[in-house]
Amino acid sequence: MTDFKRIAEIYAAFPDEMRNFSSEEKSPLRSPIDTMRTRYWYEGLKQRTHLSTAYALEKYFEKESFQRNSDGTIRHYRSKWEGYDNDLNTPKSKTLKRVELLAPGSTREVEHPLWEIMRHVAKKDIELDTHMRELSVDVQEAIYSSGFSGLCAYSKREPVTQRLLDKLEKRASLDSMACLICLILEAIQQNRDSTAVKTANTLHNVLLMIGIELQSRHIALPFLDWVIRHILPLGVLPHLKVSMVSSDYVQASAYLNAMVYQNKSRRGKSLEWPQRVKVMHRLIHGKMGMDVEFAMRPRFELRSDIKDISPEDIKDFESASKFRSWGWKCILEGRSEPFPPAELFL
Incomplete structure (x- = not known):
């Protein structure tokens, strides 16, 4: 299956999942973060193995769970993996080690530093640097440099x-997203509001890129809800508030990822994730037309509880809204316009 067809199928199934998500009851006894990290791990294993049921996955990864009769037929199995599928259990260390042998890297998905950062985001003494040092090598290479003290490197x-x-x-991933969350929290701790705004804008762009992949793991809605509630408001100008919801991000991500394959040289092909990110980065930053650049910018509302918003801020807000609407009109109508019409500048 090509990337384009896969993206289309994920997005086509999204409305049904959105309805189910809004109506389903959440267990008060289970942490939403545990639910998300288990679901991310479980769906990743389904994608890797092309196995669609808990029964098939358990049989593949934990054959010893199945007790057999003398003729080889299955007499009993533990149904442990149905608990993962139904968001009831989180895999223990023993299971993770067994799965890791057949699916290298899978343990990292369920034990990723991102989940721990999410747990402790409200704590004032959260060890942000400690968490950032647990991230992937490519992310650490971006945020740390080496120095020497005598014979010792630091x-x-x-x-x-x-x-x-x-x-x-450009390194859009769970790791870069976790790093950006840490940088926003750090900026707030240090009262560097302008840094928080710039970093939140970068996080917004990363969410646009990975949103459809989060949806492929069936955690887009709860995860994006969490980010919108706890992180993005920390990096917003004082007179604005975030007006995008999780479904907006999934929609924008689907279109952004699909646009990668509109080019003749990439049509009908499948790209490695870093290659896809490279093209999406160019799209977001207007290198392939300003229509996409404006469409993919964050959507805000003016805060109704602030009475003395300056005329300049109101004008900037209205202008940004017009350009964003124009960009989305182009995308939804299937038109590519490299520059906005002159009347938008008036």
């Missing part, structure tokens, strides 16, 4: 500049 943090943020955006 690492030191790089300043949070637009260049560093661009590096993290």
Whole structure:
């Protein structure tokens, strides 16, 4: 299956999942973060193995769970994996080790530093640097540089500049997303509001890129809801509030990822994730037309509880809204316009 067809199928199934998500009851006894990380791991294994049921996965990864009769037929099995499928259990270390042998890297998905960061985001004493040092090598290469003291090497943090943020955006992944969340929290701790705004904008771009892949693992809605509630508001100008919801991100991500394959040289092909990110980065930053650039910018509302918003801020908000609407009109109508019409500048 080509990437384009896969993206289309994921997005086509999204409305049904959205309805189910809004109506289903959440267990008060189970952490939403445990539910998300288990689901991310479980769906990843389904994609790797092309096995669609808990029964098939358990049989593949834990054959010893099945007790057999003398003729080889299955007499009993533990149904442990149905608990993962039904969001009731989180895999223990013993299971993870067995699965890791057949699916290298899968343990990292369920034990990723991102989940721990999410657990502790509200704590004032959260060890952000400790969490960032647990991230992937490519992300650490972006945020740390090496120094020497005699014969000993040490690492030191790089300043949070637009260049560093661009590096993290070009590495769009769970790791870069976790890093950006840490940088936003750090900026708030240090009262660097402008840095928080710039970093939140980069996080927005990363969410646009990975949103459809989160949906392929069936965690897009709860995860994006969490980010929209706990993280993005920390990096917004004082007179604005975030007005995008999780479904907006999934829709934008589906279109953005699909647009990668509109080019004749990429049509009908499948690309490695870093290659796809490279093209999406160019799309988001207007290298292939300003219509996509404006469409993919964050959507805000003016805060109704602030009475003295300056005329300049109101004008900037209205202008950004017009350009964003124009960009989406182009995308939804299947038109490609490299520059906005002159009347939008009036």
